[in-house]
Amino acid sequence: MSKDLNLCQFIGRLGRDPEVRHTGDRRAIASFSIACSDDYRGKDGNKVEQTNWINIVAFGRLAEIIQEYVTKGSLIYISGKQITRKWQDQQGQDRYTTEVVANEMQMLGGKGENVGGSNKPAKPSHSKAPPQPNNIDDFDDDDLPF
Numbered sequence: 001m002s003k004d005l006n007l008c009q010f011i012g013r014l015g016r017d018p019e020v021r022h023t024g025d026r027r028a029i030a031s032f033s034i035a036c037s038d039d040y041r042g043k044d045g046n047k048v049e050q051t052n053w054i055n056i057v058a059f060g061r062l063a064e065i066i067q068e069y070v071t072k073g074s075l076i077y078i079s080g081k082q083i084t085r086k087w088q089d090q091q092g093q094d095r096y097t098t099e100v101v102a103n104e105m106q107m108l109g110g111k112g113e114n115v116g117g118s119n120k121p122a123k124p125s126h127s128k129a130p131p132q133p134n135n136i137d138d139f140d141d142d143d144l145p146f
Contacts, residue, residue, distance in 0.1 A: 006081040008100045010054055011108065012036040014074050020067040030063035032056055032070075034078065055099040056080070062105060069107060079104040 012034030020030045033053045042048045056078055058066055070076060080102040089095050 028063035030066040058102040075108040077106040
């Protein structure tokens with residue numbers, strides 16, 4: 001049996017605030033899209049910018065964290081797997097949606113940069129300065145805000 005890999009990683013900015021809904025058993029589901037831009041030189045030698053919109057969905061605790069801390073314009077890193085869902089529209093036609101199911105998210109940018117245009121509070125600040133680890137193993141999980 002072969003081993004396949006379904007891993008997607010993106011860094012981009014949210015185009016709008018995440019939409020969060022809850023299942024019957026109160027499990028959070030966050031849906032949003034991020035813009036990932038790239039540029040290249042066209043045939044005429046001029047720089048051309050291309051933006052791709054990536055649909056993202058997150059579940060459970062990750063969805064709750066996204067709802068609390070991430071807003072339109074936030075720069076984030078997302079890691080997850082790509083899925084394609086099939087559904088039928090009101091006329092009975094088959095439709096397909098491709099999205100990334102996030103299993104990891106990291107907020108990027110400096111202090112206050114991840115709070116977009118909404119009235120959501122910024123990440124909580126700690127009274128003590130965070131440690132400056134020399135090694136990744138020296139970092140204490142208690143210093144993370146989530």
